[in-house]
Amino acid sequence: MNLIQGETVTVIRREVERDELGxxxxxxxxxxxxxxxxxxxxxxxxxxxxxxxxxxxxxTLCFPKSYEGELRGCSVEVRGTEYAVVGDPQRHTPENTPGDWNLTAEVTRTDG
Structure with a gap:
């Protein structure tokens, strides 16, 4: 039995395609x-x-070591609500992360 239970979130990437004029x-x-x-x-x-x-x-989202993607410029859907990733989250060094998670990201949204 794990003391900490994770949940499933959705990472959303948007790539803008440009025409010949940019x-x-x-x-x-x-x-x-x-x-x-x-x-x-x-x-x-x-x-x-x-x-x-x-x-x-x-x-604050803590991603598992099994996740190898990058989060810069992405948004994340958590419990049905979309949040923007703040900055460029970086992984912790393996020596400093004995648990299952090594990537911490702050996400935010503004309402109103």
């Missing part, structure tokens, strides 16, 4: 299900007074 012509979207991802709540914060209904929500 203008966006279409978008290719790929979705990849990744299991055993630990989802931890992050901070929530209200936006300033100009957006009284606005809120920013973040989560």
């Amino acid at each position: 203008e966006p012509s279409s978008e290719k979207v790929t979705r990849e299900a990744v299991g055993n991802v630990v989802v931890a709540p992050g901070s929530t914060s209200d936006l300033d007074s100009s957006r009284p209904e606005g809120v920013t929500v973040s989560l």
Whole structure:
């Protein structure tokens, strides 16, 4: 029995295809299900007074060592909601990760 239970999330990659003039012509979207991802709540914060209904929500996702993809520029669907990956998450060194997870990513979304 594991003390920490992961769940399945979906990594979404969007690639913009450009025409001969360099203008966006279409978008290719790929979705990849990744299991055993630990989802931890992050901070929530209200936006300033100009957006009284606005809120920013973040989560911290810990991806398993078996996941070999990169997350820069991606978004991740967690429990039916899409979040943008912040920055360029990097893997921890193997010597410092005795458990099942070695890639930590912060994801965020803004509502309102």
